[in-house]
Amino acid sequence: MEEEAEAEEQQRFSYQQRLKAAVHYTVGCLCEEVALDKEMQFSKQTIAAISELTFRQCENFAKDLEMFARHARRTTINTEDVKLLARRSNSLLKYITDKSEEIAQINVERKARKKKKSEDGNHNSRELAEAGVVESEK
Amino acid sequence: MLGPAVRCCDTFTSRASGFHPSAALLVTYWTALGEELVSRLLHAHFKDDKTKVSGDSLQLMAELLKIFVVEAAVRAVRQAQAEDAILVDVDQLEKVLPQLLLDF
Numbered sequence: 001m002e003e004e005a006e007a008e009e010q011q012r013f014s015y016q017q018r019l020k021a022a023v024h025y026t027v028g029c030l031c032e033e034v035a036l037d038k039e040m041q042f043s044k045q046t047i048a049a050i051s052e053l054t055f056r057q058c059e060n061f062a063k064d065l066e067m068f069a070r071h072a073r074r075t076t077i078n079t080e081d082v083k084l085l086a087r088r089s090n091s092l093l094k095y096i097t098d099k100s101e102e103i104a105q106i107n108v109e110r111k112a113r114k115k116k117k118s119e120d121g122n123h124n125s126r127e128l129a130e131a132g133v134v135e136s137e138k
Numbered sequence: 139m140l141g142p143a144v145r146c147c148d149t150f151t152s153r154a155s156g157f158h159p160s161a162a163l164l165v166t167y168w169t170a171l172g173e174e175l176v177s178r179l180l181h182a183h184f185k186d187d188k189t190k191v192s193g194d195s196l197q198l199m200a201e202l203l204k205i206f207v208v209e210a211a212v213r214a215v216r217q218a219q220a221e222d223a224i225l226v227d228v229d230q231l232e233k234v235l236p237q238l239l240l241d242f
Binding site: 015016019022023026027030031034035038040041042043045046049050053054055057058059061062063065066069070075076077078079081082083085086088089092095096099100103104107 | 185211
């Protein structure tokens with residue numbers, strides 16, 4: 001049905017517009033921080049250009065990441081794939097590698113804390129259930 | 139920084155209120171380049187439905203994209219400063235674009 005295809009196309013287009021708008025907003029905020037730091041104003045066209053650029057770069061990144069993972073016979077993209085993306089500039093690669101270790105460290109600590117909490121929770125679960133307290137972690 | 143960011147949030151979400159609720163979500167989950175947004179951006183361009191992104195790499199991608207934006211902005215500023223311009227315009231951005239794209 002042509003109408004259905006057209007409606008679907010419209011939906012996809014408006015979803016893309018929303019994504020672009022969200023990127024534009026975020027880019028605007030980041031540029032605002034830079035502007036404050038460097039005491040230099042950005043023209044609106046420049047912000048729009050950077051946000052368009054970022055959106056297009058995202059497309060390249062996404063496709064590359066997918067290809068890298070597939071090349072390694074995986075369906076899940078991992079940090080090795082992301083590091084491959086950053087290979088073109090040595091300083092960028094170093095920054096990303098350092099960041100990935102930092103993130104891994106934070107997540108390991110977070111998991112350890114969660115595990116300890118759930119172990120303690122198992123001891124107290126009966127008490128908690130009686131007290132009707134529900135604990136939620138962000 | 140939280141003040142103006144929150145104010146921007148209000149105007150943006152009111153504009154987005156005519157849209158699907160997820161547009162508002164995209165804004166409120168903003169941290170650097172928020173993970174929710176990054177995830178949606180990546181998934182929008184995958185060719186295979188089965189492709190997934192690990193949590194760690196999502197955070198790393200958010201960092202990478204943040205750096206991309208900040209690099210573009212900072213290099214454009216440096217160009218504008220070198221030209222003694224009063225603001226950063228598209229002309230300055232165009233000059234730093236080739237090297238930026240080569241570095242990424």
